[in-house]
Amino acid sequence: MKRNNHLVIMAGGIGSRFWPMSNEQRPKQYLDILDCGKSLIQLTLDRFRGLIPMENVWVVTGQRYADITREQLPEVPVENILLEPARRNTAPCICYVSWKIKKRNPLANIVVTPADHFVADTEGFREAIAEAMEFTAETDAIVTLGVKPTRPETGYGYIKADLSFSSSRKKNVYRVDAFKEKPDQPTAETYLADPSYLWNSGIFVWSVSTIVNAFRVYQSAMSKGFERLSKVFDTEAETAAIDEYYTTCENISVDYAIMEHAEEVFVRPIDVGWSDLGTWGSLLKQSERDGYGNALIGSNISVFDTQNCIIHTTENRQVVVQGLDGYIVAEKDGTLLICKLTEEQRIKLFH
Secondary structure: OHHHEEEEEEOOOOOHHHOOOOOOOOOHHHOOOOOOOOOHHHHHHHHOOOOOOHHHEEEEEEHHHHHHHHHHOOOOOHHHEEEEOOOOOHHHHHHHHHHHHHHHOOOOEEEEEEOOOEEOOHHHHHHHHHHHHHHHHHOOOEEEEEEOOOOOOOOOOEEEEEOOOOOOOOOOOEEEEEEEOOOOHHHHHHHHHOOOEEEEEEEEEEEHHHHHHHHHHHOHHHHHHHHHHHHHOOOOOHHHHHHHHHOOOOOOOHHHHHHOOOOOEEEEEEOOOEEOOOOHHHHHHHOOOOOOOOEEEOOOEEEEOOEOOEEEEOOOOOEEEEOOEOEEEEEEOOEEEEEEHHHHHHHHHOO
């Protein structure tokens, strides 16, 4: 039933590889990187409209982003915006919000998603989420979305699915054989040739009872801490108690903390034009390009003898680029970045 459906948007990252567009004061999830009139976190919320009641939407983000979250997502109840006093990866934030949801609704069914993904086929995505939520509402299983690879990507983790048979409850849901780390290029090419390998989207679906029990089993210390604090949830004492406890939590992802240990883990494959938009290169792949492979995001950009570049401006200034091949050109607040796409992993060293 939809009244039991909950959405958790994880919005604590800073997206430093999108500098100079993003920074610690205004991370990429709060930016209109696609130049479509909405930020990534607003687009994320839009994908779930009709599936999740607005009163059941939760956002977990850093304390410094409280105001911008409320400004960009005014439909989300203020009390559902949980503020992390420190960054501790995904496991602590999921454990915290899971105990919050459990206290409100022990029958809750939850989808957890990052705030900064891109999805081209919204309807296909919604269909997959609905199927996964129906499955977890009826079982004690964990379901993750696995993206059908389109290239030998070395920047994503992978899921190996058992495609020999699907679940008896949902024909598009398969058991997970293994989670794989980000591969090197030869391994990624091997994965691409094998249909049982999928990109790990980092989007999870589970009932609140399933995830809370998983934390009790595989992360007992963390679980006991948030369970102990649950008695002060929704009181004036909650903020101080969370601020004190949160920084003691292990810095660990939910993949390592739960997913690699849990037994009843399934995957729902999707082919919906998904990207995690983690790099300028990924934004180039998802953007509309001209006949020379250039993505021009801005109001007054001209290019000559230029190909395979992404040029992103935010000021109403004329930008003219000539003679580049495979470059990032990005301008924000008077800061200009010009960098080879093949060297963008070094961007964090520039600032």
